[in-house]
Amino acid sequence: MKQIKLSLLGLVFLSSCSLSGDKSRQLKTSVNPLVGTWQLVAGIQITGDDTVMIDYTKGQEMIKMYNDTHFAFLRHDLSQGKDSTAIFVSGGGRYEVKKDKYFEHLNYCNYREWEGQKFELAFTISGDTLTTNSIEKIDAIDLNQINIEKLVRLQ
Template sequence: MNFNLASVILASATLLLSSCSRDQSPAQTTPANPIEGTWQLISGTLIEKGDTSVTDYTKSISMIKVLNGTHFAFLNHDLSHGKDSTASFSAGGGKYTLTGDQYTESLEYCSAREWEGRDFQFTVTVSNDTLIQKGVEKLEDIGIERLNIERYVRLKN
């Protein structure tokens, strides 16, 4: 009888100790797809016909891009709440594919409607909390051909 009681106590103590050592908080997992998440655009560089323009997206304008496993969306607006000459808002989204570092957006929705229904190919690199997206945007029918380089930082939960 003492042997069985000792076995029960030992098994209970082992179970109790092993459950105490486990992390009971929800698991923080990194998505298998490194670009999934919400990204804040920090800077954008456009090179068109030899001219370079750089936009600092931390001053008077803000943009985020949200990527899940299959879709992307972007939202962009001025930081003056539309109350001065810098008032602006744009948004868009659609499906994307990622093969290695080759990222293709299929723009299905866009506040600039002439951009809808088009595919855009980019090369993406992710390093720690920074994503860099670089590619040529070419829309012959509306006269756009430019290199677009965007630098994002991952937003934390």
């Protein structure tokens, strides 16, 4: 009988500890389709009449991460900086989604001329593939190009 009373007391205690009534402690789940980590696999850069196709899986890799309010990207060569392909690029900042577009506010970048820029990107998601299309225009470095990127969601 004592064991039954203790069990009932334990159940009452556990049910009072439930998170269901405490909204501030519940985990939020995002409805933003960009949230997660994506690997850049291919890109096209169009500057004037020149079109360059880039395979980001050969000798380098890049990931882009999104949470509900911020993004970050990291790109590096796979030779650990020991040959002519050495590269490291990183950046990030706030972003906002509006329907099929999102706006990046690049607050941090190892290429400092890019900092403070705002970019508008049209995007589509099909299965685990994210495709973005943007115009990158920075007068200070005479940059004006279309940038199309294909990324796949990492698990």
